[in-house]
Amino acid sequence: MTRAPFAADPARHRGREFGPQRGGGIGEQRGPRSEFQRDRDRIVHSMSFRRLKSKTQVFIAPEGDHYRTRLTHSLEVAQIGRVLARALGLDEDLTEALCLAHDLGHPPFGHAGEAALADSMARFGGFCHNAQALRTVMRLESPYPEHDGLNLTWDLLEGLAKHNGPVLGPNWALAELDAEFPLELAAWPSLEAQIAAVSDDIAYDNHDIDDGLRAGFLDLEDLLQLDFLADQWRTVEKRFPNAPRERQLRELVRDQIGLMVNDVLEHTRAQVAGIGSVDEVRAAGRRLAGFSPEMSEQERALKKFMYERLYYHPEQVTAAARARDVVTRLFAAYSQEPALMPDEWHDRLPSEQPARARTIADFIAGMSDKFAIQSCTAIYGEQPDGLVNV
Template sequence: MLLHGERWRAAYSCHPGESRGRLHPERASPTRSEFQRDRDRIIHSTAFRRLTHKTQVFIHHEGDHFRTRLTHTLEVSQIARALTRSLGLDEDLAEAVALSHDLGHTPFGHTGEDALDACLGPFGGFDHNAQALRIVTRLERRYAAYDGLNLAFETLEGLVKHNGPLLGPDGQPTGRYEERGVPLAILEFEAAYPLGLGSHASAEAQAAAIADDIAYNAHDIDDGLRAGILDAEELRSVPFLEELLQEVDAVAPGLDAPRRTHELTRRVITRFVEDVLAESATRIQELAPATVEDIRQATRPMVGFSTAMAEADRSLKAFLFPKLYKHPRLMSVRQDAETIVRDLFSRLMREPSLLPGDWCHDLEGASESRLARRVSDYIAGMTDRYAIHEHRRLFPTTPDLRIA
């Protein structure tokens, strides 16, 4: 019988009392589990606060109701907790992974990342997952005993393996790293504190990763309709959305646009969540894992979409890519945002003395590669509005970044 405050936990879940520990050993807390401590450290970090002024799809001054990186992160966290609660997993670990998964994003969303990646091309490029690891292991400076947040192994594992294993069975980079290799920041940390780059992360981390997909599928539709860039009738070209729209119109005909949009997006989330729960239960039953290690060593993720829902996910993304992310009204803003990032990088590389405070500390005689990474860390940590502010300080003219 479960005591008050306890709940069922699957044998293959990550138990905080059995954590592999931290890079810098610490005394256990008498009031919080290891994963609860990680969650709290992430929420109180400077990098987490900055997410409130970082772009998801729409620049912050386009309106107060569009998602930012912070509100997206909170939605991912909610979905991840819902999934893990139903699957008998550790909700606190899933929440910690979800809350940290976008810490490494630059200002101006993926546009900023692409621009910074191009600037860092000669120096290994830029990757937001690797940047998130740098933030939680090096760049956050809050504690007397160490740099970073000193998160538990399981949280770091989930952060680094957000998109699955980084290495294939042959030890070669796989997935998104197949062509360019695993980022140096990850390899350096792996050498000091191995995370097992060739295996899957825990089921909790897998739940956080798929919650990310579910959240932005739903809220990008919502934001796109709110901005007038997407047309509600265009959505019917996606069979998955057509089915949901028919259901909304049958249950509540004649709804005003905002209510109809919400009824659609809540159904998008519900369908994806219900599918993940059913499919994951089937996969887990087939594998019959006894421990979290069985989850890590499985040949495929244990938390995922069914074949039919994976196709719905692909068709939805295929629709959103040209209709929303590549819409001419957004592309003009993205070009201006790219200009801001490139200008800042170029100027600070030429004149590192313009870096504020501790950022220019110990750079005298530094190699070009070391300087580039320092400048990259500085720019990547900027919010949208701070990047605009800095560009105005350093350049005579600055793009307006408003959707026409």
């Protein structure tokens, strides 16, 4: 594959926070890997990545094996990201690493758990899953003898911090990390990071439809109120008139993903015309990779529909309230009786606030859904009910 002039180059990465790699040196390599491949592999081999297999994507603690989790979602985002990166001449490994790492900061129970931690942490600086992802890979996930964190490249950390665009008002977690290893938060990130962000949108927009239909929370007739989906459905019916409905629906999701991917490629190619380097990407002052204005409008309509019909479905709202209660009760219990935490956490718990509360939030944020439920049961003597909703 020919590398585009605006692609990130692993041979010219901007260093690592610790060790001989800082300042752009290559340092010791284990095997024939580029620096971005090393980043990806460190993420894949981390405990935080493995725990994503038991963290909520849409459905909280689902009984079925066919529903997506944060792990399977991250893998699907990475697949879309690599396709886009390859077609655009970007660095596939950096794109993949960003896609795989983008949800590492999510606590148990998805956005419900995040809302509960944000409330519990309101007096101590708050909680943000994106900043927590940086905190996880830079400080909490620490398998190496000589430093904290995974010691990822500046290019990966920058993209993880800013994949949704410049951060002008970072919360405490991101501000602390940026002070120690500046990530130029006010500038736009690489195209690889921008592609990771739109790949996330493509994946969850369409795969959540698939899971929602499977769970019975979404109905085809309701989906067809969206004109662009109705057009796709008529095309599917015409091509496969005798196929079972379930297979037609799967084809609809695949077609919609393909439509979005092709739109991103066409729009991004037009936006990067004349861009000659990754530095020019960062200095462009605007998003270069993403949906066209027409597709953006359709995608916003789809998101609005999904919030109304799936994410805010009465059963989802009830399950989310119960999940928030679990996280809130865990935070209260560990704050009042820190000895309830495992020794490795309790022994290093700071004595002063806000560091004490922030460490408790770190512990809870790393939990899987299952472990959070088990921990709450062990502390309060009864299992939280109502968290299995499909």
